[in-house]
Amino acid sequence: MDESTNVLAWPTSPGHVTVRPLSSKSPCKVWLIRRESDQTYMVLKLSLTMEDVASLRQNPVTQSRKYVVDFYGTLATQLGDGLIMEYCPGGSIGDLVNSRGVFSLGECITALAPVAQTLSIMHAEGTRHGDISPANVLLTASGMPKIIDFQETASQAELVSGAGTPGFMAPEACPGGREQAAGEQDVYSLGACLWFLLSGKPPEQEILRPPVQVQFPTLPQIIQELLVESLDSDPGLRPSAEQFARTLFSSASAEPVRWEGHVSPEATHLMETVHPGTRVSSSRRGRKHAKAAGQQTKVDEPVDAWQDHPLRPTPGAMKLVGAAALGLLVVAGSLVGVNHLRAATASDATNEQTAAVEPSCRIDDVARVPACAMQQDTVVSAFLSLTQQRDRAMSKLSSGDLTAIYSSGSEQLKRDQETIATLRELGLRFEGLQTQLKNVSIKARGQGNTVVLSAESSQSQYHYVDRKGRQIHTAKATMAERIEIELVLSDRGWRIGNVLRH
Known part of the structure; x- marks a missing residue:
């Protein structure tokens, strides 16, 4: 089975996240991993006896050579012991x-x-x-x-x-x-x-x-x-x-x-050398500019977008302004989850794909997980379906519906429930809440049955509506931003875990 899509066949080790295979060969022996304690990227090479011997020979070389890839030792995984060494993001x-x-x-x-x-x-x-x-x-x-x-x-x-x-x-x-x-x-x-x-x-x-x-x-x-x-x-x-x-x-x-x-x-964001067009006045300045050029430009956060949309004048507007300010901050904080996690695309093609995949990959018995449940297409489809459900639950202010799409102990679930409680107290609800996703892919393999997905998420325009159906506030559409989210495979199927980065 192809390791590039069967993410649950990736090697795992406590304290490390498996990011992706570095070889197209199957079975793959070379993987990019990230140490969770300091977010250091390293290469894991699932080794054979002769490779272990070769690395012992390499070790004294790396101790005194600046231009030799550093060798860190060995790491135990569920697929056997492997060698861990320095990651060179520039490739060969x-x-x-x-x-x-x-x-x-x-x-x-x-x-x-x-x-x-x-x-x-x-x-x-x-x-x-x-x-x-x-x-x-x-x-x-x-x-x-x-x-x-x-x-x-x-x-x-x-x-x-x-x-x-x-x-x-x-x-x-x-x-x-x-x-x-x-x-x-x-x-x-x-x-x-x-x-x-x-x-x-x-x-x-x-x-x-x-x-x-x-x-x-x-x-x-x-x-x-x-x-x-x-x-x-x-x-x-x-x-x-x-x-x-x-x-x-x-x-x-x-x-x-x-x-x-x-x-x-x-790997581009890890590189430090000067990019074309970068003006350099000194070597130190060149390094600084190069680092900045190597990173993706970050779009404005959703919190800034709220400031562009003051509440419309209504009876009791001052009370609503004060209360809604609290509510919007809570929503902005949690919907760094909504803007990131609500990544459901509304296209008919996606809906059809989700409907077609889920029945055949349904997990009826946790002891017998169908192989298709572990494939990348199935995981992505499950994520799209879950985020659509999350949009609907947030629009209905239904905490109960949210618990059915989150994994146990998810911090994002707590934030969403706090948002719903605040909106109920203010007598407000969402109308037209919808998120678009692009370029959804599996980013890494975590501990247990956990994978990390990466996506570009944007938020469509939506409204805050009071109990009488009046529009109290309109939030403009947001620009796309890169996010990472955990998905956890349980006996109920794939569930949303935590927001890891936005």
Whole structure:
């Protein structure tokens, strides 16, 4: 079953939220998780025995290397133990090239020179990486490179070759073969990575490869020579990793890697580098502006919208103004839930989809939960139906109806009930209350049978009406804003939990 839609098959661990799979393979072994104590994003890799051994080898490297992905230890999940490591939201430089095109020489310096420096230290200690490729060089939030995937790391006593990524392996690499000195094959891989970043494809075999001067006529001669020597079929003629780094640094000025528009939208807000069009007067100011540019612009809160709609003059208006002010503040506070949770779309297509899905996925026995109840489409449909029910319950001022759509202990239920009590005391009710949802998707997997949904929610215009049916106040439609909501699977089916973010 596809893990991207079957969210209840995602790994869970106390104190952590599973955000999404990071691999399209099934079964998926690599997941993005978030530690609840400090909201730190990390990568969980459900590991095998050999991967555990490789990570133990990686550990001493990460303790002293700035440009190696940090390894945090292991984490127990219901699917078995996994490795947890640093999350690099920029993704791999290979994915970046495939998405936006080739790198400039300055970007190549930023992406590869630190990697070459790190490898030179490893080689001096008699250790090689064994699988340097664009897929194994990731970008941090600040746009700096970090090496990952030390599965082929070997010491001087274990310099058996034959593993690596096709297109980036040295020609002498063969099963059972041995390196004469640690790092010869890593240097070839560095040269192949540089070729890839500049051309968009790995180098061909030497006999088929075009001359460097023909392939890259505008490159400085020193870089042309570096490519020729790094990709030499004779390992003894290749430069060292330290020489590779020094040559890159001396060839041109380093430039920030341009990732804007090509990093996953779910990770963009974590990135810190300067965006196009950002005016920078100093490096410190540039970092500040970059952080601001990386975040989504927040729309006005519903509380501000209330201030634009004073109550219309009516008998006893002063009393209503004072009382309604309290009521509106309560509603604004809870309907940061209404504006977020009341995400029901009124389209006939959505209603038909909900009606079609729910009967076949009804949970009649909690011990036998149908598989379709765990699918993303079913969860989203259930959420749409629940929010429509919530709109109707709030419009009828029915606390009893609300309890049927919330999970046990939901804080949002308490706020909604307080809102209803306040409106009853004021002799007011809602008329025309309706919320629209767009881009509803599952954001994360929480503890137990809990999932987190993300959506863009907007509120249509609605009225406050007194007992005689007179419109006392009109609230204008609100702009769409991004929200996150918990949904909990119980023996009654999916129920609304809490509002996590708005």
